Amino acid sequence: MEYLHYPLKEKLVETLDRYPVQLVTDLDTLELSFNVDGLPLFKSSGKSMWPILCAVMLSPVTIFPTALTCGTKKPTDLAFLEDTVTDLTEVLTNGLDYRKKNIKVIVRCFVCDAPAKALIKNTKCYSGYYGCERCTQRGIWLKRVTYQETAELNLRTDASFRAQTQPEHHHGPTPLSDLPIDMVQSFPIDYMHQVCLGVTKKLLFIWCRGEKGMRISAGQVQEISSRLLQLKSSIPSIFARTPRGLDELERWKATEFRQFLLYTGRLVLKGVLREDLYNHFLTFSVAIGLLVCPTLVQPHHHYAQNLLQYFVEKGCELYGATFLVYNTHTMLHLSTDAIRFKGLDNCSAFVFENHLQTIKKMVHLGRIPWPKSPTDWRRI
Ligand SMILES: [Zn+2]
Incomplete structure (x- = not known):
């Protein structure tokens, strides 16, 4: 798959430069949300893109990609998350130096549809028997998996996720576990x-x-x-x-x-x-x-x-x-x-939807260099 990475720190500085000076001067904490979704690009070729989008939660919200991954199928491993996780760990740990000030950075959430959420958390899909990311109940097959229990649900926690206490829910580790976030609550039901x-x-x-x-x-x-x-x-x-x-x-x-x-x-x-x-x-x-x-x-x-x-x-x-x-x-x-x-x-994909369509248009118009400038891209 072809992959393009945008360094997070630079993008954040570039973004803050666009806001009114007063708003940025008063800023102590910067809140970020992320979105990962598959974006079909050309129907005929089956090519699709998997952008990782970062939303800077100021008014108005600014969205930019931290990584773009392109190919003819869904990513088969989570290598496309690694640069973003490394960049994000750095700003979450050390804050963002901006105009002689250090701004604290926090993650609000990762918003994804159910298949993308399962992909990036490296868990079983929603159609699997242990597919609910919030509770541990085993699904029941009625021509498709259903969840018949409605009360006294045994809820997952950050600790139970990280310890993989229900192995049937997990495919394996995810780079996202390196982040200081709640591995259950930071992934809202969209x-x-x-x-x-x-x-x-x-x-x-x-x-x-x-x-x-x-x-x-x-x-x-x-x-x-x-x-x-x-x-x-x-x-x-x-x-x-x-x-x-x-x-x-x-x-x-x-x-x-x-x-x-x-x-x-x-x-x-x-x-x-x-x-x-x-x-x-x-x-x-x-x-x-x-x-x-x-x-x-x-x-x-x-x-x-x-x-x-x-x-x-x-x-x-x-x-x-x-x-x-x-x-x-x-x-x-x-x-x-x-x-x-x-x-x-405040935790839905609506805010990202327009940007995904903008990316699609930019690819079609040739404004995003893929696939014409392979030097910008690397294989993962
Ligand atoms: Zn549940």
Whole structure:
């Protein structure tokens, strides 16, 4: 695989130079978040890129890559993490010298979708029997792995992860263990992938494309679509997108599932979706609404947790035991992250999404030198 490394210290200094002097002068601590994700580049060639992105959590957030890895398949080992881990260890240990001052550097979190998270932590994938990164329960096979236990879960800790007390969860060591971070809590359940593109999408697909008995009628689909389209003119301009009909469900983006979950779904499903299914959706919508909001999460996280507990357990009753796949199961662990990071948006992949698309465009435009300047790249 081809690999390009960007030294972290230099990138941080370069980034801070772009902020107002006053903001940087007052800065004692610099918080960083990281993202690792696979980015398909050219459909025809199967080539993909695995960028490691660093977000400097100032206002506005600045994102830059610390490493780019390219190839025709997923990285087969974790060598692509090593430079970033070395650079990061240095700034976490010694701080960042900037304009005659030493700024403390801390890591907020590593945000990834479930496959990337399993890759960089070197653990079993979410589809494996010991795939939950938060609890030790063994999955049960119901045409796919499901997690049937919903209460009194035995939680993983930083110490149990590092000691690999449940060997079945691990493939082996990871360079990330060299960092002074919590190997469980520093890897949040990602709101974008697991809530919006995960559970919310799953519910919509059960209703619109699911098995007979679960599926709603063509007339109901049409009614919901027409209600969504009617809302178009009422969507404030702060939303990136206005609603599309359910006939375009396959093309909905994460932000559209978010808008449906938090805002429009409650309106357009009412009186159309069967009442018990509607109320079940409503519990999810309210719970996530509380966990996303930085001011509501603190006073109401217990209530949100109870709603999610009900959502998962009732979901099994309404949709069958196969409802309890990994994404649904992780909703039981979600409120812990919302509290730790003061709202789900503070630990989600949404902030990285645009930058990933920018990288893709830069590669297509030839602004990122791969693969034309092999001198910049080395093989790993
Ligand atoms: Zn779990």
